[in-house]
Amino acid sequence: MAKADAWGAPGGMAFARRETRSDGLAGNTRLIAEPAYKRLLAAEPLLRRSIPALIVIFLLVIAALRVLSLMNERDDVERDAKAILTLAAAQLASSLATTSDTLPGATQDLLETTSRQGAMGRSHVLVVTDSAFRITAVTPRSVPWQGHSLDGLVQGGQPLFMFGDRAGVIEVNIGGQD
Incomplete structure (x- = not known):
């Protein structure tokens, strides 16, 4: 089998391979x-x-x-x-x-429920104010704010005080923090 090559075929050159260029x-x-x-x-x-x-x-x-x-x-x-x-x-x-205003803790309960359902962190604060921007109810973490004026605590919130809910969501500083 080692010598089974086209060169051994009759005519020799009929099945020969062509030389290729390098x-x-x-x-x-x-x-x-x-x-x-x-x-x-x-x-x-x-x-x-x-x-x-x-x-x-x-x-x-x-x-x-x-x-x-x-x-x-x-x-x-x-x-x-x-x-x-x-x-x-x-x-x-x-x-x-x-909500009826006759229950003294109804607003506070509503704030706590909203905070819990909204999965808000400890840094989030919900505040309810009256028409003079006095804080009437606040989430438990920020109870010392109750009774204070909101415009004295919040810096950069003037559009909120002027336009209310039409101002939308804006970033404000509270106590020098965002």
Whole structure:
């Protein structure tokens, strides 16, 4: 079987393999591709040196896209939180309007229930004021605020005092903290 080759066939040359060129290109293909191939070979060292820089540029682009994505996600979360807070405030105002004022702890109970149902953290404070912006009811964590004027505690809340619920949700400072 080792000597089973086309050379042993009758006629010898009918099944002989053709010699191929060492560079792999033949005929017109060589005439067309050779100049581009030589330029590619000349640029190869430059291309090899540029690969790490291209990788770094690619990673920077990916990082920039991720930062933009996170910023967009943060804006979405903030917008959703403001919408939920607006709805909760409207529901609380509606509940306060229908609650009878004869029960002294009804407003306080309503604030505690809203705080609990809204899954608010310890840093969140719910406040009910009268028409002169005096605090009449507050969540248990901020009881010392009861009886004080809201415009004296809140800095940056002037739109809330002027426009009420039409001001929407805005960020304010209370005691120098956001």
